[in-house]
Amino acid sequence: MFGQLPNCIPSPSWWQLIRWIADPLGFQDQYSRKYGDIFTMWLNPLRPYVLISNPQAIQEIFSQDSKFTIGGGNILAEPLVGQNSLMLLDGDRHRRERKLLMPPFHGDRMLIYSQQICQVAEQVASQWQVGQVFVARTAMQKISLEIILQVVFGLSEGKRYRQLKPLLTNWINMTDSPLRSSMLFLQVLQKDWGTWTPWGRMKQRQRQIHELLQAEIEERRTQDSTGRTDVLNLMMAVRDEDGQAMTDTEIRDELLTLLLAGHETTATTLAWALYEIHRQPYVREKLLHELDSLGSDSLGDDSLGSQPTPLQIAQLPYLTAVCQETLRMYPVLPAVFPRIVQSPVEIAGYRFEAGTTLMPTIYLVHYREDLYPNPHQFRPERFLERQYSAFEYFPFGGGSRRCLGYAFAQLEMKLVLATILSKSQLVLAENKPVKLQRRGFTLAPMGGVRLVMTGKR
Ligand code: HEM
Numbered sequence: 001m002f003g004q005l006p007n008c009i010p011s012p013s014w015w016q017l018i019r020w021i022a023d024p025l026g027f028q029d030q031y032s033r034k035y036g037d038i039f040t041m042w043l044n045p046l047r048p049y050v051l052i053s054n055p056q057a058i059q060e061i062f063s064q065d066s067k068f069t070i071g072g073g074n075i076l077a078e079p080l081v082g083q084n085s086l087m088l089l090d091g092d093r094h095r096r097e098r099k100l101l102m103p104p105f106h107g108d109r110m111l112i113y114s115q116q117i118c119q120v121a122e123q124v125a126s127q128w129q130v131g132q133v134f135v136a137r138t139a140m141q142k143i144s145l146e147i148i149l150q151v152v153f154g155l156s157e158g159k160r161y162r163q164l165k166p167l168l169t170n171w172i173n174m175t176d177s178p179l180r181s182s183m184l185f186l187q188v189l190q191k192d193w194g195t196w197t198p199w200g201r202m203k204q205r206q207r208q209i210h211e212l213l214q215a216e217i218e219e220r221r222t223q224d225s226t227g228r229t230d231v232l233n234l235m236m237a238v239r240d241e242d243g244q245a246m247t248d249t250e251i252r253d254e255l256l257t258l259l260l261a262g263h264e265t266t267a268t269t270l271a272w273a274l275y276e277i278h279r280q281p282y283v284r285e286k287l288l289h290e291l292d293s294l295g296s297d298s299l300g301d302d303s304l305g306s307q308p309t310p311l312q313i314a315q316l317p318y319l320t321a322v323c324q325e326t327l328r329m330y331p332v333l334p335a336v337f338p339r340i341v342q343s344p345v346e347i348a349g350y351r352f353e354a355g356t357t358l359m360p361t362i363y364l365v366h367y368r369e370d371l372y373p374n375p376h377q378f379r380p381e382r383f384l385e386r387q388y389s390a391f392e393y394f395p396f397g398g399g400s401r402r403c404l405g406y407a408f409a410q411l412e413m414k415l416v417l418a419t420i421l422s423k424s425q426l427v428l429a430e431n432k433p434v435k436l437q438r439r440g441f442t443l444a445p446m447g448g449v450r451l452v453m454t455g456k457r
Helices: 013-022 024-035 055-062 072-081 091-101 107-111 114-125 136-153 159-175 178-185 198-221 231-237 248-279 281-292 310-314 317-329 362-366 406-423
Strands: 038-044 047-052 133-135 339-341 345-347 350-352 357-360 424-428 436-439 442-445 450-456
Touching (some): 013 024, 024 038, 024 047, 024 362, 055 357, 072 339, 091 231, 107 406, 114 136, 114 310, 133 136, 136 406, 159 248, 198 231, 198 248, 231 248, 281 406, 317 406
Parallel strands (some): 047 357
Antiparallel strands (some): 345 350
């Protein structure tokens, strides 16, 4: 039925699924060593998933994205984000919705948010006490959640904001370990038998979130929206070619999509960046030197001279390279969204039949020795010495599904790192290496990276 598939992993599909959930990187390493840059796993006995880490083949896939069902391949995310989520759409509806949601996360519009990003980072960092240990990932999640609440939901104060914030954090943290993440992959665990089952608790929180979002949408309808720059406002104002507005359910699903896709990912990457910056003192020194070159008081207090603009910070070459190298070594998603073949296609000399799922793997490409010598070494300089194509380096995926927030995420990372480094002196609280572990659909640092503040700058 699926024709000749490349390098099929022979172990039972249930075992492959467990490995994929518990240790997606070890699993990929093991079979790429054995089979090279294309092999087939079976997470389900009826459905082959072909993992691909050959840049040429990935280019062929990204350039033919219209031949695949991609929304359908994200069905596992539906219980979290709802069926109207951009991630689950395909075809014309996907294109329309992307066109609508893209502008706030790109170009000049994005720079409006820069001030908010720096303020939020400064406010969270100002709570750290000298000598106190804190978990970087938790602190970064506080920052990125606050930013997404302001930018997407337009919420920064009031009763609804105070209710929504802890509820969202608790809801998201329900899949913070491989074991707890397994409920997203195994339907058998998706039983809503009240609050004594993990799934039931998750669903209860989700219902509370839905109610709060619905109340916010209804209240907005009665308010004057002049001057509002948030994405919710934009979604409420938009009309399609037939003059139809988005329904409340559609708006709610997109809000949760942007929230889930947009803040966990950035928080995790920031935590890894802080880890590497403080693991290798020369990286921190180079960054500080570069930041200081922009002005005596890099960020914040303007009394000593002119304050660098967000654009100046975003253009700093070494800071950019540090963010690129972090995204290379620590891809938040082990592979891009699954691409399900609709009708037979030829990729890398193989003919793939309808129903086969193709998965370009970010992790294996980012660790190819021929592209990244000493791939396990954090070396931002490699991005200053060489340019990589969109098929050799793609932390944000590619083709028609390239991450909607890629520009926003990179701006946020640079501004948050610049703010933190210019204001505080930090060191790692522990000397031992931090490992990656599954957190929902993403990969995050085990233990979250513990840091101590040793002083203020
Ligand atoms: C470091 C941060 C981030 C990383 C590493 C990341 C990574 C990714 C990846 C790998 C994809 C799949 C692309 C593909 O299959 O080709 C994706 C999709 C997506 N991302 Fe991001 N992302 C980040 C931040 C954000 C932010 C800040 C937002 C929005 C505010 C966002 C919104 C989305 C959305 C909506 C999609 C689905 C796009 C579609 O289906 O058309 N992401 N992201």
